[in-house]
Amino acid sequence: MFDPRVEEHAKIVVNHSCKIKKDDFVVIMGCPEARDLTIQIVKELGRVGADYVVLDNESAVFRAFLLASNDDAIKLSKQVLNLFKDSDVLINLSQATTSNSHELSDVPPHKLQLWRTAMNPISEVIMTKRWNITLQPTSALAQDANMSFEAYSDFVYSAVIRDWQKMESEMKVLSEKMQTADQVRILGKETDISMSVKGRKPIIDSGEKNLPGGEVFTSPIDASVNGRVYFDLPIIFMGYEVSGCRLVFKDGVVVESSAEQGSEILKEMLAIDDGAKRVGELGIGMNRGIDRFTRNILFDEKMGDTIHMAVGLSFEEAGGTNKSAIHIDMLKSMKDGGAIYFDSERIYEHSRFAWER
Amino acid sequence: MFDPRVEEHAKIVVNHSCKIKKDDFVVIMGCPEARDLTIQIVKELGRVGADYVVLDNESAVFRAFLLASNDDAIKLSKQVLNLFKDSDVLINLSQATTSNSHELSDVPPHKLQLWRTAMNPISEVIMTKRWNITLQPTSALAQDANMSFEAYSDFVYSAVIRDWQKMESEMKVLSEKMQTADQVRILGKETDISMSVKGRKPIIDSGEKNLPGGEVFTSPIDASVNGRVYFDLPIIFMGYEVSGCRLVFKDGVVVESSAEQGSEILKEMLAIDDGAKRVGELGIGMNRGIDRFTRNILFDEKMGDTIHMAVGLSFEEAGGTNKSAIHIDMLKSMKDGGAIYFDSERIYEHSRFAWER
Incomplete structure (x- = not known):
């Protein structure tokens, strides 16, 4: 049954997120589960006068290819790369929309890695364009x-x-x-952690590249992080789940770590490289339409009344300098007595920002 | 439920029909209903070492675009044309596989015509490549x-x-x-018609460009057609259906026509242009796996124990010279006493070819 909200969603993608105009050429990375949203997006492209192609990027299809291929056949074709190069806008529906979030679970990890590496030039091209990631609800995501x-x-x-x-x-x-603050301090259950964001650039996510958007994030000065933090929401990484994670930082480095579940995996994550023990991101969730954790980072990191910190790779565009092979987001609910200070200003407390009081 | 015959079908498409080899770049024109076949084709491409992209060409998607677009936005993007130009093989699943054969019935005809005209350069490019049209069974086709x-x-x-x-x-x-015959004569119920194929090239359809294949066809010397013919199987054209069509030819031109149903439509078809009253094709169906009429020309024209003639456009590659805006296939069952003569040789009678007796 067609959900009429899909049409509203499509208009936001085309007009707000991607600001598509007449004669833009749009590549839609689709999949059968995103069919309704694809149809509504294409309808809106018709209204705007843009042109398009829909690729079917369903994971079951490239699973079949990866399983059957020799390693040396896992490569990026110049034809596909050229298609992305010659486009103005990329709309990625297939990455987040799935009929089975474990569809790639029986592909040998080295093949997935070869495939990801092969696709890197596409990601680099996309970064130079207008782009958006969003999803159509599926039973698997539910x-x-x-x-x-x-x-x-x-x-x-x-x-x-x-x-x-x-x-x-x-x-x-x-x-x-x-932007004008030096010290950010986060207080809450089993949490008192401070870090400097001086000179770093805060980035607003207002539903352009990610839909839903709804976070302000930056890369703090990683050496300045001191204190302890309790991440009460599950950490999802590469199919693993760590819950109840507690970290203690001293001068930017994790010096103590524990988890209620998955502590061994947590230790492995933090040991991947030097940067994996340092903070790459501090984000503040501001989308109050997201009122629960759904094991989907596209939504979770924008949840209202949460903050998240990531260990690992920082954002260059925010002025971050920490390098790592990983970037693992860790979420904390702020509902249970959480507060945020920018220097001496209490910016958030009792589930309200300063301007909401 | 996955039908294991899909895997055999896919192997025939990749290896027999398209003769795909290592490093070929294959464009698959897919749609959600052809998902199983797409997956199995891509698996076989993986085995062979070919690369691919899957386009989603579902008719519901471009219906949405056509309905929403201004006429001047219905154009072919150079990006899509380039993708076809840079490919080695095209596999078209979306043209024949459908979830609703009337999905485009509410698109204004002039928009469909604009769209078909705009896509012509793609058809021309495809003709210079290896290509195949086939389908995955759907409830709509059933x-x-x-x-x-x-x-x-x-x-x-x-x-x-x-x-x-x-x-x-x-x-x-x-x-x-x-190839060595001059006169072809077809006898059967209310039928006795002759034509010359002297110097014309017979073409074998053995499952390469069409799957299923299974016909030998040519373009006869259209001025040589004389006699009467009764097409007992329905004629399907642009959503119209004409049944029980009887034609009388004199020196290549239809001089009498009638139909049990749809006689007005038949007359309109024959009046479209001069070439529409002349024969563009004679085909002999030879696929005995096709034992019934299914309102799908991809199958119908290869049906065992049938012949078909088309009025309208002839095939240049067969040496045909008749020009027309249309090409309408008309089928006749040969089971009911039909016989085919090549000059004096009785090539077919009693549901058997000469070499089967």
């Missing part, structure tokens, strides 16, 4: 979120169909305050 | 054939999964006999 399909669809559209102008202006207030 | 999905699937695979080498050698016998 299942990962422990939700019914109907409830999950309501959840997705309450996160996606928002007044993005209004959200952007709120996020601007926060980012301007962060 | 419905058009008045069949259950299970029975229709059995029908499709009995037509597609054949010993194509053996069929090719049989078709070669027929085509060699046709």
